[in-house]
Amino acid sequence: MNRKPRVLVVCTGNSMRSQLAEAVLRDELGERIDVVSAGTHPTSVHPLTLGALKEAGLDTSQCRPKSVFEFAEQEFDLVVTLCDSAHLICPHFPHARKVIHRGYGDPIRDVGSHDARAVFAQLRDKMRIELTELVATELKIRRDAS
Numbered sequence: 001m002n003r004k005p006r007v008l009v010v011c012t013g014n015s016m017r018s019q020l021a022e023a024v025l026r027d028e029l030g031e032r033i034d035v036v037s038a039g040t041h042p043t044s045v046h047p048l049t050l051g052a053l054k055e056a057g058l059d060t061s062q063c064r065p066k067s068v069f070e071f072a073e074q075e076f077d078l079v080v081t082l083c084d085s086a087h088l089i090c091p092h093f094p095h096a097r098k099v100i101h102r103g104y105g106d107p108i109r110d111v112g113s114h115d116a117r118a119v120f121a122q123l124r125d126k127m128r129i130e131l132t133e134l135v136a137t138e139l140k141i142r143r144d145a146s
Contacts (some may be wrong), residue, residue, distance in 0.1 A: 005032070006033070006034045006035075007034070008035075008036055008038060008079045009036075010037070011083045011086050012085045014043070015043045015046045016106070016108070019049045019053075020052065021127050021131055024127050027059075028128060033141070039068060040068050042066060056124060068090060072093060073095065076097070078099075078100070081102070082103065
């Protein structure tokens with residue numbers, strides 16, 4: 001039996017972007033990939049991240065901060081860095097087939113005068129479209145396959 005491709009999504013704190021990415025990728029491609037998230041300097045998962053996931057009916061039971069160094073020696077088919085900081089300081093993954101960068105802005109910095117919940121929901125929805133397509137393309141996964 002062939003194993004599912006493994007994907008690691010990385011941001012700085014593993015509190016916002018990478019948690020959102022892990023949840024939407026698991027929801028969209030979970031039958032076809034194994035996905036985990038991590039941070040270069042992990043902190044607690046942001047409450048607005050959890051709120052955005054719950055609002056979309058996504059599972060938050062696996063949301064916990066994880067260090068990228070927990071995964072540095074593991075095999076991954078794809079590692080995606082989600083912020084410029086993580087991209088610059090991310091450790092080398094000697095067992096990763098491919099490492100790519102797809103930067104997203106910090107949702108907290110993007111809040112400004114906007115509704116914070118809406119900013120997180122917009123990022124979640126943007127990632128659902130963009131990251132799902134990116135990962136499916138990179139791993140040559142048909143989106144309509146079951």
